[in-house]
Amino acid sequence: MTEKIGPLLEQNPSHFLVEIKIKPTNNIKVFIDGDQGVGIDQLVRYNRQLYKAIEELGTFPEGDFSLEVSSPGLDEPLKLQRQYLKNVGRYVEILLLDGTKLEGKLTGADDTSLTVEEEKGKGKKKELVSHTILLSTIKTTKIQIKF
Template sequence: MSTTQSERLRELLAPLVSARELDLEEVEVTPAGKRRVLRVVVDGDQGVSLDECAELSREVSQRLDDTDVMGGAPYVLEVTSPGADRPLTRHRHYVRATGRLIKAQLAEGGELLARITAVDEEGLDLEVPGVKGRKPTTRRLAFDEIAKARVEIEFNRKAAEKAADESQEEA
């Protein structure tokens, strides 16, 4: 039997999350003044909508009310998705980020900014943007070469895709 509160919460909440075909990414309890914040992070292959978070929040709240896992001290429940600039820590994160721009810190030092084009069990196929008008290049990166990685937010992605499409048509 699990002994830590986070483990007990994970065991309690995982069935609710998986019943919605979502993944339980994180369960975190942090102090916030006289209260605590219970943050439950969920994700799915198609992302997570606000409505799904709200429905799951009601279910989680009811399940917590039915148990004593949070104890008697007041807490605030927050059910959320990982966010647009999520860290990539598991294979499924990379699969879900296919087509997205990422920044990877390499295990041997240095950083790499590239777009994921494919993911398999060993690593990633990437498209590295060209510099100073040069064409993009491809690169293979094994998972063990990555110290940490994060999705990069692209505010003008559609413009970048349109420019890339136009440059391919000209070639």
């Protein structure tokens, strides 16, 4: 499946494959993101092109499959370093492999770690604490909406 998506994304280098999920019911979900996001019109084009490519492969001879192509929603955890880079400046909730939770502003990301700025205390006692977290210690990272 990945080999069919790669050539489609070459048309727009700022778009990248995040994940493919295939359920036992032959429901295929493809998550595509972009450095500046991905428009609905582009997702529709990807869907049409990929649907045609899957039909041509003959993997599902009876046409017994469904395809969803979308960008990952806010409920989907960040998976790729490129997604972390795209979301620098946003608030995140990080769950570490040891069960520890950390919420804060994502201030940086590189190949091996993230930097998150956590607010501790309130009012005059409020302080910002910077944490560097190794990617290898992270179970999930999700974007948090702050108002």
